[in-house]
Amino acid sequence: MKLSDFDFDLPESLIATRPARPRSSAKLLVAQGDRIEDRHVRDLPDVLQAGDLLVLNTTKVIPARLTGQRHRDSAQGPVVARVEITLTEPQPDGSWRALAKPLRKLAQGEDIVFAAGLVATVAERGTDDVRLSFNLDGPAFDTALEQAGQMPLPPYIEARRKADEQDRTDYQTVFAREAGAVAAPTASLHFDEDLLAHLRARGVEFAEVTLHVGAGTFLPVKTDDVTDHKMHAEWGHVGATASAQIARARAEGRRVIPVGTTALRVIETAATGPGQIAPYTGMTDIFITPGFRFQIATGLMTNFHLPKSTLMMLVAAMMGQDRIKRIYAHATEHEYRFFSYGDSSLLLPENLS
Template sequence: MYRLSDYCYNLPQERIAQTPCQQRDGSRLLRLDRKSGDVTHHGFQDLVTLLNPDDLLVINNTRVVPARLMGKKTTGGVIEVMIVDYAAGLNCLAGNGYFQCDCLVRASKSPKIGAVLELGDEITARVQARKGGLFELKFSCAGDVVQAIKRHGQLPLPPYIHRTNGLEPGDETDYQTVYAANEGAVAAPTAGLHFTDTLMETLRAKGIEFCEITLHVGYGTFVPVRVDDIREHQIHRESFEISEAAAAAVNRAKKAGRRVVAVGTTSVRTLEYGADETGLIHPGSGVCDLFIYPGYRFKLIDAMITNFHLPESTLLMLVSAFAGKDPIFRAYGAAIQSNYRFFSYGDAMLID
C-alpha cells in the first residue's frame, strides 16, 4: 500500500469534467459506507436525508485569488506567472512591507536571478531566487500591489480543465464556493462547490450545524508524487486558521457524540493537523504539512464529503487512508462504470 503504482487507475479522458453541473447541487453523489463497503448512488441534494440531524459540517471558507498573470521580460519575451503560494505573499507583505512568494514562470527561456518581469502595465516582479522548478518573485508597483494583482490577474483553473480562449464567462463564480470569504487560495476546495445557499438552509433546518475553518489551497495540491515509496514524498505546505468559534463548535460536537463531517480533503487535513491525541481541536493558525496516507490513525473526523481525485495523487491516498484502499478503488470503479464526472468540476462522494 506504500507503492505509488498502488494508486494508479485508468480513467477515460471523457470522464474529466470540463464544466460544472448546470446547478451546483444537481451533481451526483456516490455514498461509500465504511463499515460494509457498500456503494449506493444518489444526487447531492440527497445529503438532506443521508446526513444525521445533529451532524456538524466543517467547511473551508478560503477564496481563490486571481493568481495567473501574463506579461513579458524586459527583453520582450512573453511569460506567464502563476503565484503558487499567495498566502505566503500576504504574510510577507504584512511582516516586511513587500509581496514576495514562490511562483511558476513559463517562458521560452527561464529568467535569471535579478531579471525583471513586466506584468500588465503597472506590476513588475524581480526574480530573487530559484527553488527547483519554482522562482521566488518580489512584486512591486506604484500603488497597492495586492489590488494591482487582482486587477491584472486571472483566476487559475486546474491543469486538467482546458480552455481554448481563456476563462469561460461562468468560471469566475463557478470556481468559488458560495461561502468563499478569506482570500488566499490558488485552487478551490472543490467538494464545497456543490453547495448552494438553499441547500445549506435546508440542512440547517434539519438541525445540521456548519462551522468554518480556513486552509488556503496552494498549487502544490496538483504537484505529482515522484517517488516510488509514497512515504518518502514531501507534502506541500498550506496556511490555515482555526478560529476559537470553530474549535468550540467541533469540540462540542465531539463531546456530545455527534459526527464531525469534513467537507473536502482540505478540511480533513486542517482538522486532523489541529487535533490532539484526545480528538479535540485547538484554535490557532500556521502552516499545515500533514500527509495522510494508509496507516494514518484519524483522531477527529467521522465522515467526509469529497470529489473524485487524480490517479497517484496525495488526495487519493488520503481518502484511501480513511475508507481503505480496496473499498475506495471499488467505489471508483463503480463511479467510472456509472459515468460519474471526475475531478474539480465533477461529482461528489460521501464517505461515512
C-alpha cells in the same frame, strides 16, 4: 505501500471541464460502510442527520495566473518577451513565490510588466520557481491582481481549455472569504445558498476553518514507495469558535464531516488527541495514508481524485484500500464526473468514532 496500489483506469471522457449547473445538481455517491447509493448533492438534507457538523473551508481563490512581458536591454537593443506567471505562495516580506514560463530565460533584477499597472521584479530565480517583488501591496495589489489575473485552473483542465470569465464564479465557493488559495477546495463548489439553507433547516451545523490550497496539491507523487514522498506545506487556521464546535460535537457523539480534503487536513493537524482539538494557526504538511488514525473526522465529503495522488491515499485511509477501489469502480461504471469540476462523494466508514 507502493504507488501502484493507488492507480486505477479512468476514461478521459469522465474528466469534467465545466461544473454541473446548478451546483447542487451534481451527482453524489454515498458510501456508508460497504453500501453504495447513487444520489445528488441536493439530496444532502435527506442523507445527513440533525446534529451532523459539516466543516467548511472559507479560503478564497485569488486570480493567480498572470500573463506579462519581460523587458531587458541587450547588445541588440531592448528585448520584450511574453512571460506566464502562476503565483504559488506569499512570503513574509510581501514577495511571492511563483511558477514561470519560460523560467530559464528570466534573470534576477529584471521586470515583468502586467496589466492594471502591476509590475514584478525577479528577486530570486530558483531551480523550479522564482520569487517576485511587486510594485504594489495591500489593497492596491489585490485590486490590480483582480484586474490582471485569471483563475488558476488545474493542469488537466488547462490542457483542454483556457480559463475564462465564467471560472471566476465557478471556481469559487459561495462562502469564500479569506483570500490566499491558488486552487479551490473543490468539494465545496457543490454548495449554493439554497442547499445551505435546507441543511440548516434539517438541523445540520457548520464550523468554518481555513486552509489556503497551494499549487502543490497538483504535484505528482514520484516515489514508488509512497512513504518516501514529501508532502507540500499549506497555511491553515482553526479558530477558537470552530475548535469548540468540533470538540463539542465529538463529545456529544455527533458526526464531524469535513467538506473536502483540505478541511480534513487542517482539523487533523489541529487535533490534540482522540476527539480533542485546539485552536491552530500555521503551516501543515500532514500526509494521510492508509493506517492513519483519524482523531477528529468521522466522515468526508470529497470529489473524485487523480490516480496515484496523495488524495487517493487520503480517501483510502478513510475507507480502506479495498473499499475505495470498489467505490471508484462503481463511480467509473456509473459515469460519475471526476476531479475539480466533477461530481462528489460522501464517505462514511462507520468505524471512526
